[in-house]
Amino acid sequence: MAARVRPYGVRAGPRAVPVPRTGHRLGMPAVVTPEPVVKLVQRTTEPAAAQTLRSTAAAVIAFAVAQSVLPEPHPAPLTAPLTALLVVQVTLYATLTTGIRRVNAVVVGVLIASGFSSLVGLSWWTLGLTIFTSLLIGRVVRVNEFVPEVAISAMLVLGVAQVADTAWERVLETLVGAGVGLLFNLLLAPPVWVESAGVSIGGLGERMGKMFRALGEEIGGNHPVREAAARLHEARRLDHDIVEVDASLRQAEESLMLNPRVKEGLLNRVVLRTGLDTLEICAVVLRVLTRTLTDLAKARTEEALFPEDVATDLRELFGHMSDAIEGFALMITTPMAQSGEEAEERLAEALVRSRRTRDHVADLLLEDVQEHPRQWQLHGALLAEVDRILDELDIDKRTERLAEELDRRSAEAHDRHPRLRAISRRLRGAAQARRREGG
Known part of the structure; x- marks a missing residue:
């Protein structure tokens, strides 16, 4: 019987069956692995290497999906892979929270640019006012590290002739990138650190x-x-x-x-x-x-x-x-x-x-x-x-x-989610009742 896995630092219940071991403590020579081999294995199995491959794959997939979704003609949808790169974090929790903040930043920037474009044209003072407003509102809506992204989105949309079409495409690209990044981490769960x-x-x-x-x-x-x-x-x-x-x-x-x-x-x-x-x-x-x-x-x-x-x-x-x-x-x-x-x-x-x-x-x-x-x-x-x-x-x-x-x-x-707790309790009760009826 294999040794039972249990959480770190917590006493196990019944003692697991001893697993045969080798090594110098049992009087047997320990296997010596060459140092270059050890370093090579560490480099290829460490979470950082896996994260690099995950981010690259997510960005490429986001670009391909955005190209197929956006109507022709359209410029290269680079916002989608950029969003995927930013969204695919080292943990699923960080990916979810980062994706939400990234989408919020782009949407806020697009709305600001759309409002300014309908009122005033593009000049040095309107550009400065747009950037100032974007950075200010970005801090108000709490997008954290994506505050500059609000201003960047507003500038990119404000600098084109067809503001409405560009604004829609930028939001769509961002949603595609965020969606691909989130699905990527849901389907291929990130490494546990x-x-x-x-x-x-x-x-x-x-x-x-x-x-x-x-x-x-x-x-x-x-x-x-x-x-x-x-x-x-x-x-x-x-x-x-x-x-x-x-x-x-x-x-x-x-x-x-x-x-x-x-x-x-x-x-x-x-x-x-x-x-x-x-x-x-x-x-x-x-x-x-x-x-x-x-x-x-x-x-x-x-x-x-x-x-x-x-x-x-x-x-x-x-x-x-x-x-x-x-x-x-x-x-x-x-x-x-x-x-x-x-x-x-x-x-x-x-x-x-x-x-x-x-x-x-x-x-x-x-x-x-x-x-x-x-x-x-x-x-x-x-x-x-x-x-x-x-x-x-x-x-x-x-x-x-x-x-x-x-x-x-x-x-x-339980205090943060009382409704979820009540629903979970009802579902467990219903499942137990069905098992009793089936038994």
Whole structure:
């Protein structure tokens, strides 16, 4: 029986049948693939390549359809492929919203040009007035990135002799391009960008894990202030990484919306989003932790940052926390039931080891503070920051947050569409009644 697929980061029900595996962890040599082959496969399978082919095909089809629809004679209907290029986005949701805005922009521009052409002729001041009016109205009707398209449509229509015919043709070309782009994404659903978002989240977890290991390696002996400050700046740069990961995740969330290839899209979006929120909180606490160590380094320039026994246990603690961070990132980005359970077990073991080592570190720090009470508040802050990160990574609390977020999203969807919910409930009731009668 094949392994059961389940959403990212959510515990599976019955344990799937183990799938035979190979690799160095089982004592067998791993297959080494040449680097050029790996890069070639990545280039040919990545969503960007598929999107390029999709956009090109949609533009060509839109041009052919517009040529067959428009009455002869007519100039080359380049507005149709242009609209298709703009409308066919990387996600079906973006295609739908972009298509609506694009059509609105063209229609508004055509109406403005038709109104001006019936009142005044074309001159420098009427052209300027048309552009100004188009840009102003474009912002009022909220076409977003297509505000310049309102003015462009108005200028193209205003500059021809037969305004009415040209206006109609431009609107028709736009509708053809938007329709082809929308149908293209409906019939050939765009790629789901969850994998790329998972890679981004996994990369963020690895960078944070490396930071914890580096902190552990540098914790012993005298810790120069400049090295501590360098770690602080490195932790601050995690904010930029989080912004990039957030952009990748937003794209993945849009790719799951209205996509017929996706089941349980809401659950996948919530799992990834709450997972990134957790990593973001951990990154903030990590930055505060590096600040605490920097303050300790400033206060202890002539001595070791911690006694040798404390430093040894802190090194072990940071190593376990590194494993926990990486295990958490792996858990929320692993789609297969078997692999997901392995990632969850890895995280649980890392958390147990981290808490055990943390308690031992706390006892040692308490003894050290009782003998040498200097900077006792920084010792307490260090333990509090460790506790906060371990609390954020706790598996049971993550399950609770997921359930709460799913309930909130479902309630919001029901509140936004009460009529659709009532119709759906009636349809389900009618279907159940027919099944009972048939049974």
